[in-house]
Amino acid sequence: MQFVYNPKGIGDVLIITLDQKETKVDHETIGDVTRLTDEDGQVVGYNLFHASNYVSIDTNGPLSVDEGLVNQVQKAFKQNGVHDELTIDLTPKFVVGYVKEKAPHEDATKLNVCQVDVGDESLQIVCGAPNVDEGQKVVVAKVGAMMPDGMHIKPSSLRGVESTGMICSAKELNLPNASEKKGILVLDDSYRVGEQFDFKA
Known part of the structure; x- marks a missing residue:
């Protein structure tokens, strides 16, 4: 699992990677949220566009993920009509x-x-x-x-x-x-x- 934010390199997008897949990945965009799924329909990640409108981020690159950040992302999902539950293992990796x-x-x-x-x-x-x-x-x-x-x-x-x-x-x-x-x-x-x-x- 990784949260990455690099506005200079890729724009105002929060990239959430839940699992790395070498197979084809499909996507579905709902508002500012793009859901990424593998060939079996399992969610492998999300892209949150216009991320600065939803989450407070003060760094570039990989982010330290805590409960506060997860709650902000979960709120952004609901604001965009995405009802997925973001279950994240918050133990340090x-x-x-x-x-x-x-x-x-x-x-x-x-x-x-x-x-x-x-x-x-x-x-x-x-x-x-x-x-x-x-x-x-x-x-x-x-x-x-x-x-x-x-x-x-x-x-x-x-x-x-x-x-x-x-x-x-x-x-x-x-x-x-x-x-x-x-x-x-x-x-x-x-x-x-x-x-x-x-x-x-």
Whole structure:
């Protein structure tokens, strides 16, 4: 799930992506709301045009989604005669993690299997970054996260090893002045394990 607002790039449109589909997507426009559905009729997203008339947004790019924003969008739907219920998982999807363990992947020399504490649980994440190591605080994209480039984080298996999430680089997070070098973003000790990662900070 991802909410994106980029008025300079695409105009006054709030793009709501609920699921990423590689198949054909159909659309239906009702007032200022366009509903996007897949071939099975499942809703995969919405576009809210003239978004500034309906929601208060003070940033560009991916937005931090909270109950207030969801309520504003839901109100905009009703004003346009769209009666869909916008059910959003508001638990943070980008969080600070702590790499507790790192072990080499038994079937891939450039991959490591990491056990990462994200506060309320421990995740096994397969990571190919050359600089990942035990004892680091890192940014974790949990299952359900939508990366800035549109990639949807799902449970996966890499060379036979289960991976639930992704340890992110600054470039993958689309942070300003991100290094072009390969490697994850390592956070300093001021970050608290399990807290939501603040893209603005």
